[in-house]
Amino acid sequence: METSAEGVEEAGAGGGAVGGPGVGGARPAVAPASLSPSRAGDFMQCPLLYRFRVIDRLPERPSEAATRGTLVHAVLERLFDAPAVERTAPRARSLVPGQWERLCAARPELVELFADDPGGERLAGWLAEAERLVERWFTLEDPTRLEPAERELFVEAELESGLRLRGIIDRVDVASSGEVRIVDYKTGRAPRPEYAESALFQMKFYALVVWRLKRVVPRRLQLVYLGSGDVLTYDPVPADLERVERKLLALWEAIRVATDSGEWRPRPTKLCGWCDHQAHCPEFGGTPPPYPLPVRSGASGGVRQGRMGPD
Secondary structure: OHHHHHHHHHHOOEEEEEEEEOHHHOOEEEEEOOEOHHHHHHHHHOHHHHHHHHHOOOOOOOOHHHHHHHHHHHHHHHHOOOOHHHOOHHHHHHHHHHHHHHHHHHOHHHHHHHOOOOOOHHHHHHHHHHHHHHHHHOOOOOHHHOOOOEEEEEEEEEOOOOOEEEEEEEEEEEOOOOOEEEEEEEOOOOOOHHHHHHHHHHHHHHHHHHHHHHOOOOOEEEEEEOOOOEEEEEOOOHHHHHHHHHHHHHHHHHHHHHHHHOOOOOOOOHHHHHOOOHHHOHHHOOOOOOOOOOOOOOOOOOOOOOOOOOO
């Protein structure tokens, strides 16, 4: 789950401080020291976006969609605190207001999402949509028949190359036979078939980490799309995960070269319209902040930035 995991993943994205203070003097700039699915996705989408998030650590406004995803994940996690017979849709819906209050207490900036809603109508509609997403989950899985081995599981593994992979898995189910299923909740809609492989990248990343940690290849990877009511499954084999490992090593080498050279190229796509950093992006007439890390001359090495290639 990338929405609620981002804070932990970003906290581990760098090593010790090697530069001066970050933008606004809030945190020092650090060189990347690990890779998570969300940050790998950032680099593949746009290397400059990766720089802004991981090295410059530029602030970003919270969004209603991402925050709703975090809220729904929190509700589904907490529901399993109850005995199996009490895991009902009404109980899950009743958890939404309390989890929203907890989320706001932990992250006060989220209150600003509805600062222009003094009557509370927009917030009420937003919470109602979160309740609908939670309720739809019951049409896709039966929580009374599930006893997760882990929820919101932080995983981290170091490959033989020294690359450290980390992330947070929404749910891990373990059958009596020992077979492992990794489950991730998505509050959006399922992708079209031609984009399914991209959607599975995060899950294969997690499967690779579990394989390296436990020496067990997960039996099934399962994406639960609450926005459209679809379930996407995939059964990996070692060859799949070996390919993912090779891709991640190539990606990490491109990140290393960009870090050393200071060359982070923007890649314009239709997603640019959603980016908070247009004021700093050359594609929109902006100027990036001064690069806060040491630059090694001749470090560019010809590595293409942000490409991962097909399976």
